[in-house]
Amino acid sequence: xxxxxxxxxxxxxxxxxxxxxxxxxxxxxxxxxxxxxxxxxxxxxxxxxxxxxxxxxxxxxxxxxxxxxxxxxxxxxxxxxxxxxxxxxxxxxxxxxxxxxxxxxxxxxxxxxxxxx
Amino acid sequence: xxxxxxxxxxxxxxxxxxxxxxxxxxxxxxxxxxxxxxxxxxxxxxxxxxxxxxxxxxxxxxxxxxxxxxxxxxxxxxxxxxxxxxxxxxxxxxxxxxxxxxxxxxxxxxx
Numbered sequence: 001x002x003x004x005x006x007x008x009x010x011x012x013x014x015x016x017x018x019x020x021x022x023x024x025x026x027x028x029x030x031x032x033x034x035x036x037x038x039x040x041x042x043x044x045x046x047x048x049x050x051x052x053x054x055x056x057x058x059x060x061x062x063x064x065x066x067x068x069x070x071x072x073x074x075x076x077x078x079x080x081x082x083x084x085x086x087x088x089x090x091x092x093x094x095x096x097x098x099x100x101x102x103x104x105x106x107x108x109x110x111x112x113x114x115x116x117x
Numbered sequence: 118x119x120x121x122x123x124x125x126x127x128x129x130x131x132x133x134x135x136x137x138x139x140x141x142x143x144x145x146x147x148x149x150x151x152x153x154x155x156x157x158x159x160x161x162x163x164x165x166x167x168x169x170x171x172x173x174x175x176x177x178x179x180x181x182x183x184x185x186x187x188x189x190x191x192x193x194x195x196x197x198x199x200x201x202x203x204x205x206x207x208x209x210x211x212x213x214x215x216x217x218x219x220x221x222x223x224x225x226x227x228x
Contacts, residue, residue: 001163034215043204044161044218093160095216103149103168106216108160 002028004096006109013084014117020080021112023094029074030096034106035067038091050077084116121205126223129199135192137222139205142186148209150181151216152190154201161204161218164190195226 003026013019023033031052036044048069049057056069068080081088095108122140129135141150151166165172165179167188172179178191192199204221 004160006160036218043220044155046215046217049215091158095161103166105151105163105166107163108153111158111160113158 001105002026002096002098002107004094004107004109006092006094006112008112009110010113010115012115012117015085016083018080018082019084019114020078021092021094021114023077023079023096023109025075025096028096028098030077030098031074032097033071033077034095034097035069035077035079036093036095038093038111044093047079052077081114084114086116089114089116121207121219123203123205123219123222125220126225128225128227129192129195131197131226131228132194135195135199135224135226137190137192137203137205137224138187139190140187141205141207144185144207145209148207150179150185150188151206151208152177152179153204153206153216153218154199155204155221156198156201162201164203195224197226197228200224200226 005024007022033050035047037047038044046059047062050069050071052071058064071077091111091113093111095106098105149166149168152164153161155161165177167179181188202221202223204218206216
């Protein structure tokens with residue numbers, strides 16, 4: 001299947017600082033990527049849809065000014081957590097959409113674990 | 118997108134077939150059934166998807182009932198590495214690509 005990478009795999013930062021997470025499609029071009037967040041022992045929660053060359057679409061309850069998404073190329077989307085606080089500590093996962101003849105498929109990155117102190 | 122119902126947990130003996138059920142009684146005609154799994158602390162892994170016919174790949178088989186209101190994911194010879202949370206998701210072909218995850222089934226493969 002298609003390969004999606006994320007960087008960094010884990011990050012620790014101080015409260016009030018900003019953290020950028022990168023999501024790359026390694027062997028295909030992705031016009032659409034998605035960002036999810038997962039708290040311990042919970043399922044994945046969709047945060048936003050990232051479209052190449054246009055503004056991201058955020059799910060209800062997700063602050064767009066806090067979670068900045070940029071999708072400047074067909075292989076890279078970035079999520080910046082601005083002014084991070086301890087409650088932003090979570091597992092952040094991206095995915096990329098791959099069209100196909102039998103409906104499209106999404107492939108996920110390995111995730112980025114963020115700890116805000 | 119139609120909602121899905123899965124048992125919260127299941128056990129399976131190593132080497133035996135694991136049959137994971139999923140109910141999606143409100144599925145509509147253009148919605149696909151997708152299965153993903155998530156091993157602890159990793160991103161979800163795509164397993165298989167289908168519309169109405171049964172599907173098989175190197176990882177698993179997907180059996181969809183004729184009325185499409187339920188499906189079963191079959192791992193033919195479960196190994197300890199198949200221990201994971203398995204998610205059944207129903208999604209329309211042209212609905213913005215969103216995958217909405219439920220709680221899934223936590224499969225424990227035991228020696």
